[in-house]
Amino acid sequence: xxxxxxxxxxxxxxxxxxxxxxxxxxxxxxxxxxxxxxxxxxxxxxxxxxxxxxxxxxxxxxxxxxxxxxxxxxxxxxxxxxxxxxxxxxxxxxxxxxxxxxxxxxxxxxxxxxxxxxxxxxxxxxxxxxxxxxxxxxxxxxxxxxxxxxxxxxxxxxxxxxxxxxxxxxxxxxxxxxxxxxxxxxxxxxxxxxxxxxxxxxxxxxxxxxxxxxxxxxxxxxxxxxxxxxxxxxxxxxxxxxxxxxxxxxxxxxxxxxxxxxxxxxxxxxxxxxxxxx
Numbered sequence: 001x002x003x004x005x006x007x008x009x010x011x012x013x014x015x016x017x018x019x020x021x022x023x024x025x026x027x028x029x030x031x032x033x034x035x036x037x038x039x040x041x042x043x044x045x046x047x048x049x050x051x052x053x054x055x056x057x058x059x060x061x062x063x064x065x066x067x068x069x070x071x072x073x074x075x076x077x078x079x080x081x082x083x084x085x086x087x088x089x090x091x092x093x094x095x096x097x098x099x100x101x102x103x104x105x106x107x108x109x110x111x112x113x114x115x116x117x118x119x120x121x122x123x124x125x126x127x128x129x130x131x132x133x134x135x136x137x138x139x140x141x142x143x144x145x146x147x148x149x150x151x152x153x154x155x156x157x158x159x160x161x162x163x164x165x166x167x168x169x170x171x172x173x174x175x176x177x178x179x180x181x182x183x184x185x186x187x188x189x190x191x192x193x194x195x196x197x198x199x200x201x202x203x204x205x206x207x208x209x210x211x212x213x214x215x216x217x218x219x220x221x222x223x224x225x226x227x228x229x230x231x232x233x234x235x236x237x238x239x240x241x242x243x244x245x246x247x248x249x250x251x252x253x254x255x256x257x258x259x260x261x262x263x264x265x266x267x268x269x270x271x272x273x274x275x276x277x278x
Contacts, residue, residue, distance in 0.1 A: 039121040040065050051132040054213045055101070056176060059094040059108050061127065065117050066090050075114035075123075079107045097237065099176045099212075102153075103135040138177060140168055140184065141209040145198035151184065151210075161185060166195055174235050174244075177210040177217040178274050181238040188247035188265070190255040196247050197255050199267060208243055208269050216277050219243040219269035226253045229262050241271035 044062035047053060061072075066089040073086055076094060083097040100106060112126035138151040152169040154160040160169035168186045175182030186196035202221050210217040219242070226249060227234060234244055249265035250256040256263075 040067060040115075040117045040123050042123065042125065042127065045127060045129060047129065047131055049129050049131050052134050053131045055099045055133045055136070056178075056213050057100060057131065057133070058096070059129070060091060061094070061110070062091045063117075063123075064090070067092055068116050068118055068120075071114060071116045072110070075111045077109050077111075079109070080104070082106070095179065096176070097180060098173055099138070100133050102133055102137070105130065105132045136213070138170065138210055138212045141211070142198075142202075142207070143209075144202055144206045145195065147195050147198075157185070161187075168196070168245075171235055175237070175241075177212045177215070178271060179241050181236065181242050181244055182210065183235045183244045183246070186245070186247050188249065188255050189259070190250070190257040191259070194247075196245075199245060199247055200249070200254060200265060202267060208245065210243070211277055214277050215274050217241075217271060218273045218275075220272045222268045222270045224253075224265065224267045226251070227264050227266055229264055231264075234264070234266050243269040243271070245269070 041064045042061060043064055044060075046060040047057060069086050069088075069092070072092055072094075076084070076086070078084065078096070080101075082100065085095050085097065087093050087095070094108070107128065107130040110123070110127035112124060113122050115123045117123075137153065139149065140151050141148040147168075149167045152160055152164045152167055153172070154163070154169070155172055157171055160172065163169075164186060166187070168184050171183035171185055174180070186199070187194045188196045188199060202224075204221055206221045208219045208221070210219070222242070234246060245267045246264045248256055248261050249263050250258075250261055251263050253263075253265055
């Protein structure tokens with residue numbers, strides 16, 4: 001069988017096509033290889049900054065792949081300093097341990113080159129966002145003894161205790177509505193008719209309601225106990241959302257007939273729901 005020759009014009013076209021194919025084909029594997037070795041990319045940041053944000057604000061960073069959470073902890077910080085937890089995979093949520101301070105300017109930073117993905121590839125660029133919180137506070141209601149009032153806040157326990165009077169205060173550095181161990185303290189006495197003398201009579205089915213940011217956080221009485229005033233484990237963080245309330249008491253767990261007793265009556269309540277405030 002006689003082989004025919006390829007016309008010159010066809011050979012030139014074929015050669016041009018082969019050259020073009022040689023140029024284009026390596027590009028796809030090269031792009032794939034570059035993509036595979038590239039570090040993670042930040043796709044979205046929330047909040048983007050601004051004024052008048054809630055004191056329960058959290059920072060959300062969305063990446064193009066799952067991230068190594070411990071590296072995020074090392075890379076992140078709030079100024080002024082705030083303790084926080086990180087959860088998630090590609091969408092990573094930075095949640096402050098406690099409510100942020102009112103009327104305060106905050107900045108969140110993620111240092112460049114520190115955070116990485118699950119394969120150890122580092123996020124090249126850093127993150128910075130600034131925002132200012134609102135000045136609103138928390139209210140608390142205990143329907144069982146008709147108490148409702150603003151929760152006093154402060155920077156140290158003694159300072160809060162000295163100004164709560166017949167009200168209730170938030171133990172500084174503990175929890176936030178709906179998260180962690182939110183600890184409140186109030187006065188009780190066998191000599192003075194404080195509203196929280198009635199705390200001793202709460203029981204199963206009784207509710208304690210915190211209201212913040214347009215939501216009601218409803219806690220239900222779980223258990224009570226008497227502790228010494230040195231047993232400060234009652235203010236320790238908890239994995240589950242709880243409310244801890246404590247007042248001074250006598251050793252028998254009732255209002256004390258003397259001032260400055262050495263025992264505390266403690267009520268623990270578990271979060272059972274959160275809903276918009278009406």
